[in-house]
Amino acid sequence: MYAIVDIETTGGHANANGITEIAICIHDGHEVVKRYETLVNPGVDIPVYIQALTGITNEMVSTAPPFKQVAHEVFSLLQGNIFVAHNVNFDHSFVKYHLNLAGFDLQCNKLCTVRLSRKILPGMNSYSLGKLCHQIGISNSARHRAAGDAEATAELFTLLLNSDVHNHITDALKQRSKEQVLPPNLNRRFIDQLPPTPGVYYFHDNKGKVVYVGKAVNIKKRVASHFAGNNSGAQRQEFMRHIHQISFQECGTELMALLTEAVEIKRLWPKFNRSQKQLDFNFGLYTYEDQRGYLRLVVDKRRKYSSPVHTCSSLITGRALLAKLIEAYELCPKLCMIQTNTDACTSVNSLQCACTGHESTELYNQKIQKSIEGLKEALPTFAIRDEGRKDDEHSCILIEEGRLYGMGYISHYMEANNLAQLKNHLTPYPSNDHMRNMVISHAEQYPWKKVELAS
Incomplete structure (x- = not known):
């Protein structure tokens, strides 16, 4: 038996939003044999734009039961049946999450009529429920209401069952099938082409733009792990909706993959990559000649097109390195901007220091040059x-x-x-x-x- 489900909600992800309406059509593989629908009090205000979209107002749900009151009946209709919905991961994540809050652990197979329609009814202009139903002649007088959309999905599912000459539905229900957990807009062939080797993979949106870059020891296994589980958070739901294609780049080793990932995140700046975007050389060691002719070696924030003699990730790191050079080459802490007060110079040769003009520019500049050369020699190649x-x-x-x-x-x-x-x-x-x-x-x-x- 199939349980064809549609819900209306207060927002796009389960852990911060409520269900306002749920409809379930029990389908025996030939026709709908039982129907269930109810408004639900979500416990929060329904946003104005969602009220305009669905027609469900705060007044309509004010006297409706909260989900916990209907949870037992919903669970009894779903448990043991195959959960079917148009973009099933959305509806399933909401229902499973709110059933869990009510004390019920829903465990059932899933079928997505978006994915099945792409396979069984290829070549359609759109696979959104409204446009797809219009193309194939299924009417829906209650669009964006749970009962109307559930009935339309049930009629679509009947057509899919009758048109499935290549057993796509049976294949999707196999125990080890990954079809149930893939994003609705991602064709299975993108998963099948992935190699079990180290490398970098790219998730693309509907326009081909890269929205995420990842690295892996095993590309195929790592990509599949993104789609496992039932995380109902906003970030994951948004992430899944944007994945339309996958490409990849094989690398010889995990280290090559790690470096390539870092380079590609900087190059492509993908929407869903949060880490590594700010990892950069933010500061550098610079030299310049002051008005008296003394070379200065200072730490400063790195600017575009500048040429530091050395780069570092933070001001603290740069100042610590400069302090070591001051000690090793007897440089002036005042000329290096490490000592900024008006006290006497803390240099080991404070009485004969460059800051007082007692040390010649020629001698002091030679020490600066030696410190730069020593710094470069200490860096490995x-x-x-x-x-x-x-x-x-x-x-x-x-x-x-x-x-x-x-x-x-x-x-x-x-x-x-x-x-x-x-x-x-x-x-x-x-x-x-x-x-x-x-x-x-x-x-x-x-x-x-x-x-x-x-x-």
Whole structure:
């Protein structure tokens, strides 16, 4: 038996909204044999725009039972039957959530008439309930009311049952089928084409725009995990509605996938990626010559098109590094803007310091240059050579002077000990502390993958 369900609600996600009306048509595989409908008091005001859409007002539901009063009857109609709805994940998430609040644990198979219609009735201009029903001649005099939409869905489902010559419905109900949990606008073929390899995957909206980028050790398994469970939160419901296509990029290793994900999030700025968007070099060490001819080495916020001698993620990190350089090369803390008060200079040579003019510009500027050279020499230059996407290639990630230069794939037989030659085979990428630290940490954990290079 099938339970064809339609609900009206106060909003788009279950955990912060209520049900205002529910209708259930029990279908025996041939026709509707039982009908149930009721208004429901959601316990909150119905937004004005939803009142205008559905025609259900606060006055209409003021005397209606709350969902807890009808939960037992709703549960008895649904449990043991197949839950059918147009965009089933929406209706099912609401009903399951509110049944759970009332003490009932709904466990049943689901069928989505949106997904089934795309398979059984291909080529339609639209698969929204109203437009689809209009195209195939199903009338609905109570659009956006639970009973009217449930009856229209039941009539559509009867047509789908009678037209399913390729057993799409049977396939969707198989125990291990993923059809029930896929987003309504996502064709199964996008899942079938995914490889079980490391890489990066992209979720696209109806216009092809990338709305999410993810990385995985196993692309196929990770993508499937996005659609598991019954999270009724607003973020997930909105996320699922936007997924129309999936593309992917295979990578040789998990580390390559992690770095590629970071690069792609910065490049594409996807709507649903929250993390990593702000991970960047926000500060830098800069040099400039003051009016007296002294070179200054200071920490400042990084600006577009500027060329710092070193980059860092925060002001604190930059000032800590600069303090070490001041101590190691006997620089002036006042000229480096570390000491900003009017007290005497705290330099080890305070009486002969550059800030008082006692140290010559030539001598002091030489110390600044040596500190910059020492900083660069201390930054590592090396490559990570690891597995490739195919047997005859290796993945290669290059760190040059402490920054990610780029990555790519090289021949299995290529020697990777020449920096200039190696750079010709790699694609340069913008770097940040997060990416650099991932590579350096990986090199420390797996030292046999590290290839030392002379900068």
